[in-house]
Amino acid sequence: MATDLGFKGNFLLQMEFPDYSVGEIVTMFFEKALAKGYVFDTTVTPDVVSNFFQKNFDDEWRIMRNGRVAEMMLNSVRAEIKKRMKVADDASPTKSKRFASGTSTGADDIVISLPDVQKGLSNM
Numbered sequence: 424m425a426t427d428l429g430f431k432g433n434f435l436l437q438m439e440f441p442d443y444s445v446g447e448i449v450t451m452f453f454e455k456a457l458a459k460g461y462v463f464d465t466t467v468t469p470d471v472v473s474n475f476f477q478k479n480f481d482d483e484w485r486i487m488r489n490g491r492v493a494e495m496m497l498n499s500v501r502a503e504i505k506k507r508m509k510v511a512d513d514a515s516p517t518k519s520k521r522f523a524s525g526t527s528t529g530a531d532d533i534v535i536s537l538p539d540v541q542k543g544l545s546n547m
Contacts, residue, residue, distance in 0.1 A: 451493035
């Protein structure tokens with residue numbers, strides 16, 4: 424918009440959002456997961472997730488994605504949980520109807536483990 428002044432003039436308001444810190448993004452991730460009914464393993468703490476996040480992503484990557492990062496984290500971790508549950512389901516002699524039909528409706532008592540978070544963030 425800065426290069427096309429005519430286009431910029433079509434907007435009455437310009438909103439600027441602050442860049443979220445790593446701590447704020449991790450807090451949003453935890454809140455979103457808890458709101459969906461997930462439970463965190465005792466080894467998964469905000470400090471552990473923040474440290475892992477900072478080691479794997481630089482500030483430029485985070486700033487470019489800003490508020491979407493927490494949702495991206497949750498989606499990636501959920502994908503890892505589904506993989507883990509599918510492997511466990513395939514290995515069990517009696518398949519669970521809930522996962523065999525592919526109609527899992529909730530996250531009741533599904534635990535987010537540290538490997539889930541690490542693999543999920545590594546795949547983002």
